[in-house]
Amino acid sequence: MKEELVAMILAGGRGSRLQSLTNKIAKPAVFFGGRYRIIDFVLSNVANSGIKSVGIATQYESTVLNNYIGSGRNWGLNGQGALTSILPPRETPKGANWYAGTADAIYQNIDWLDKTHCDYVVILSGDHIYKMDYSKMLDFHKKNDADVTIACYKVPLEEASRFGIMVADSEQRITQFQEKPKAPKSDLASMGIYIFTYSLLRKSLIEDAEDSKSSHDFGKDILPKLLAGDKRLFAYPFIGYWKDVGTIHSLWESNMDLLDNDCTLRLFAEKFKIYSADTFSLPQFISSTGCVSDSIINQGAIIRGKVDHSVISNEVVVEKGASVKNCFIMPGAVIKPGVKIEYALVGSKVVVEKNVLGKPDDVTLVNDR
Amino acid sequence: MAYKVLGLIDCYNNLDFGPMTKHRSIASTSFLGRYAFVDFALSNFTNSNIENFGILCKNHIRSLSRHVGNGRAWTGNTKLGDFAVLYDEPNVQVPGYNTDVANLTENSWFLKQINPDYVIVTAPNVVFEANYAQLLQEHIDSGARISVLYSHQTGLKSHFLNQKKIYLNDKGRITRTEVNRGDVDEGDISLNTLILDYPMLCSIMEYAQGTSSFFGISETLNYLFATTFVRAVPVKGYVRSFDSLAHYLQYSLELLDEETFYSLFKPEWPIFTKSYDTPPALYKEGSKVENSYIANGCIIEGTVINSILGRDVRVRKGVVIKNAVIGSNALIDENTHIENAIVDKEAQVIHISEVKGSLEDPLYIARGDLV
Numbered sequence: 001m002k003e004e005l006v007a008m009i010l011a012g013g014r015g016s017r018l019q020s021l022t023n024k025i026a027k028p029a030v031f032f033g034g035r036y037r038i039i040d041f042v043l044s045n046v047a048n049s050g051i052k053s054v055g056i057a058t059q060y061e062s063t064v065l066n067n068y069i070g071s072g073r074n075w076g077l078n079g080q081g082a083l084t085s086i087l088p089p090r091e092t093p094k095g096a097n098w099y100a101g102t103a104d105a106i107y108q109n110i111d112w113l114d115k116t117h118c119d120y121v122v123i124l125s126g127d128h129i130y131k132m133d134y135s136k137m138l139d140f141h142k143k144n145d146a147d148v149t150i151a152c153y154k155v156p157l158e159e160a161s162r163f164g165i166m167v168a169d170s171e172q173r174i175t176q177f178q179e180k181p182k183a184p185k186s187d188l189a190s191m192g193i194y195i196f197t198y199s200l201l202r203k204s205l206i207e208d209a210e211d212s213k214s215s216h217d218f219g220k221d222i223l224p225k226l227l228a229g230d231k232r233l234f235a236y237p238f239i240g241y242w243k244d245v246g247t248i249h250s251l252w253e254s255n256m257d258l259l260d261n262d263c264t265l266r267l268f269a270e271k272f273k274i275y276s277a278d279t280f281s282l283p284q285f286i287s288s289t290g291c292v293s294d295s296i297i298n299q300g301a302i303i304r305g306k307v308d309h310s311v312i313s314n315e316v317v318v319e320k321g322a323s324v325k326n327c328f329i330m331p332g333a334v335i336k337p338g339v340k341i342e343y344a345l346v347g348s349k350v351v352v353e354k355n356v357l358g359k360p361d362d363v364t365l366v367n368d369r
Numbered sequence: 370m371a372y373k374v375l376g377l378i379d380c381y382n383n384l385d386f387g388p389m390t391k392h393r394s395i396a397s398t399s400f401l402g403r404y405a406f407v408d409f410a411l412s413n414f415t416n417s418n419i420e421n422f423g424i425l426c427k428n429h430i431r432s433l434s435r436h437v438g439n440g441r442a443w444t445g446n447t448k449l450g451d452f453a454v455l456y457d458e459p460n461v462q463v464p465g466y467n468t469d470v471a472n473l474t475e476n477s478w479f480l481k482q483i484n485p486d487y488v489i490v491t492a493p494n495v496v497f498e499a500n501y502a503q504l505l506q507e508h509i510d511s512g513a514r515i516s517v518l519y520s521h522q523t524g525l526k527s528h529f530l531n532q533k534k535i536y537l538n539d540k541g542r543i544t545r546t547e548v549n550r551g552d553v554d555e556g557d558i559s560l561n562t563l564i565l566d567y568p569m570l571c572s573i574m575e576y577a578q579g580t581s582s583f584f585g586i587s588e589t590l591n592y593l594f595a596t597t598f599v600r601a602v603p604v605k606g607y608v609r610s611f612d613s614l615a616h617y618l619q620y621s622l623e624l625l626d627e628e629t630f631y632s633l634f635k636p637e638w639p640i641f642t643k644s645y646d647t648p649p650a651l652y653k654e655g656s657k658v659e660n661s662y663i664a665n666g667c668i669i670e671g672t673v674i675n676s677i678l679g680r681d682v683r684v685r686k687g688v689v690i691k692n693a694v695i696g697s698n699a700l701i702d703e704n705t706h707i708e709n710a711i712v713d714k715e716a717q718v719i720h721i722s723e724v725k726g727s728l729e730d731p732l733y734i735a736r737g738d739l740v
Contacts, residue, residue: 034649035665259651267648268668278644282634283402283662283677287627292658298649299403299665311649 003053005138005195006118007046008109010102011039011126012059017247020367021347026058028126029065030251031330031348033258033267034298034313036276037068038245039126040075044274046124047075049134053083053116056126057105059098062088074277085112101216107205113198121201123194123218129254130242131265131272134195140236141195147231148200148223150174151193151238163189164219166235174233177224188235191242194218200231241265252345252363255311255328258296279331281314289320298331305335313348326360341366374505375485375567376414376422378407380433381469382561382587383494384531384612388733389713393432395611396424396493399696399714401624402664402679404642405436406611407493411443412640414489417501420450421483425472430456442641453479468585470577473570480567488570490586492561497608498638499562504602508564513600515569515593517543518562520608525558526551529610533559533587535601543599546591560604561587607633618711618731621677621694625660647680655686664697671701679714692728696736710734 015027022030028039039056046054054077058065068074072084087109089098099105106113106123113121120141122134132151141149152166160181166188167176178184196204204222208214214221227233241264245251257263267274281300286292290303297303300314305322312318316329319337326342332349335341343358347367358364383395390398396407407424414422422440426433433454437443440452457472473480487508489501499518508516519535522528534549534556546559563586565573576592577584593599607629609620624630634640647666652658657672666681671688679697684690687704696714701707705718709726713736718724721740726732734740 268651268666273646274648275646278646280639280641282640283664284650285625285627285630286658286661286663288660290659292652293656294654295652296649297652297663 002117003051004118005049005051005120005122005134006053006055006113006116007051007122007124007134008106008113009039009042009046009054009056009124009126010105011065012057012062012099012105013127014060015127015246018251019248019365021248021251021365022061024061025064026060026062026126027246029068030245031313032129032245032251033255034296034311035279036274038129039065039069040274040276041129041131042124042126043069043072043075043077044272045130045132045134047077047275048131048272051122051134052077052079052081053085053118055085055087055109055112057087057099057109059089059105062086068277075275083116087112101221102218103205103208103214103222104216106201107209107216110202110205113202118198121196121198123196125192125244127246128191128193128242128244129265130191130238131240131274132193132238132242133272134193137193137195137236141197141234144172144234145232146195146234147197148226148233149195149236150223150233151191152188152235153191153238153242154187155189157184157187160184160187160189166190168235172235172237174227174235177227179219188237190219191238192219192244193238194223195236200226248345248365249361249363252328252343255345256309256326258311259294259309279314287320290318300331305337372486372505372509373483374419374421374501375480375483375488376417376419376501377488377490378410378422378424378493379469379490379561379586380425380427380493381467381472381585383427383492384610386611386614386617388735389614389617389711390429392429392736394427394429394493396426397429397432397436398617399679400496400611401621402662402677402697404640406496407433407437408443408640408642409496409498410491410493411437411440412638413491413499413501415443415445415641416638417499418445419489419501420445421452421485422450423453423455423476423479425469426454426456427467427469427472428461430454436643438643442643451479451483455479466582468577468583469587470574470585470589471582473574474578480570485567487564487566490561490563490565490570494612495560495562495608495610496633497560497604498606498633498635499604501564505564507602508600511600513598514565515590515597516564516600516602517590518560518564518602518604519557520560520604521556522558522608523555525549525556526554528616529558530612532610532612533561535559537601541601543594543601545594557601557603558608558610560608560610563590564602614711614733615729615731618692618694618709619728622675622692622728625662625675625677645680656684666697713738716740 011028015022071078077084165178167186243254287304294309297312298314304320305318310327313331315332321338322335329346330348341356344364455476460467577589650667653670656669664680669684670686671684676693683700685703691708700717702719707724710732712734715737
């Protein structure tokens, strides 16, 4: 196999800020948008970018995630010449190691990368909501004769102190990193998406692995060292919708974004589809007592109550007299008759029997089964 | 299952939906927004652990092949079983000779290759659920060579017209059949579904060919009742034979009643279908949807009452859709009123403001038409 660009997805983290949602499943497998899991976005991006080989490093509570990824068939990544590899930490003759950091997760799979004979590697997170054609980013990387290209997202300058900021010159060449700076010099935030020229990545990872002081992290160790070594690092400005759904609030907010007419994610566009596993659900049914406005509803849902400005997943039941507003409800949850629920995120298969009234800036997680 | 079973879906002898089935078979006609009729017969096989199945395709193979593909959506173990769409190429232009028996003869390689112990032959236009694992065991225990599924029905004056009525004696043996002319309101309707052993199927094929080139399985069966114990097996639960355009609309809408719906759909009996990776449905502000099935990908800005929408339908502002079935990818432009109508796939209703038929005579807009 000879691939120009292969993808490595980092999907091993716990995502503890998602609280009990990630008790039994890794963050990339958390439900999103009525019919998806978060990882559908990055894997669909990989497929839609024409990449045929993808490795997915999994570690924390990986059974559901690994089963879901399977052969890659849900994203068409199981065709001729395609390769979807789930890459858990392995025991080797040298012993067994967990992945110690983002860089270590790739380092421990250098053998896998070697076998793809790739020229470039795109390193991705399994927990972002966006659509992106990585082949265009690769064109940018090659045009600039770059060693590393970092995808960047323009954030409002007043919020820049929450992000890892890239300071770049007029040619987009990165001159400085600022990690959560008090006085940001740029509004370009790193999206944690990197294209590396593989030969350099390979060398850097081996050096980093031998460095006992390193925390084996791309952002903290690998990239600063390459910048200091005068390598050609470029900032690739990404235009479009992008969200890191790392917290209950951002997960909820990102679901609400789907209801925004001006949402630049363009989930409903025919081109660049987001693929997902089919749920073999029944048709979605709005009963004569049901009332739906400004909402996204997936197949298999039964709506007998009122739903306003919410995202409702498959097999959710909203009973008669119930009222759901500004909520994201995961598959199989039931909102009992007469229950009023607002500004909430309801976990999968949860039965809600009492009123839940969250606030716009403090969304309530309902996840006790 | 201890026996090797072949499931066959027989697309011959289906009635049609007039203009709606001009370019497609009933088997691949859209149903309840997200299914095709053949999904029910296929899922009955899947849920009964039948690994080998085929579809006897009379015509319109393109539409059917596109829906069923390689059969993967209904396959249990992808290595153990076999699946084929069987087509009677030499006779496709000669409708009289194009029978299910001729099709099976033309494709006898498939039968020989699978070499089943038992064969189940069923029809795609009759929607019901059947656990063939259990029915087959009962068939074997009964000692009969052929079992025919039937349903006791009332309302025969307006339903199941021109379909086979069976008469049975007190031992459950079929004595004769006749066509339902709508003269009597109550009776036993054949579901055009047979359970038989493979040698018996071969005998039927031989008998049919020795008698007349126009003979199919159904015609041949009529000659066997005198000499062969053909066992009648009652089926309980939801049964409808989709046999005309009006009934297509009426029966579809009838399933909007939750009790009727759950008499067909059971949690332990999933209906599998082809997946299109469509995003969920989007209900915009100001939309109003009541008592309707909405498939994924729809964007609704208007009013939908008592209707069924297929995938990716666009319902613009000011639209009122009532008692209608709208096919996937259709566009209903602003302020259009649609009632008692069937709008087929990819049609665009833009230039006219009213599309109105009656439940007995629904208005039909053909696939891809722009009106």
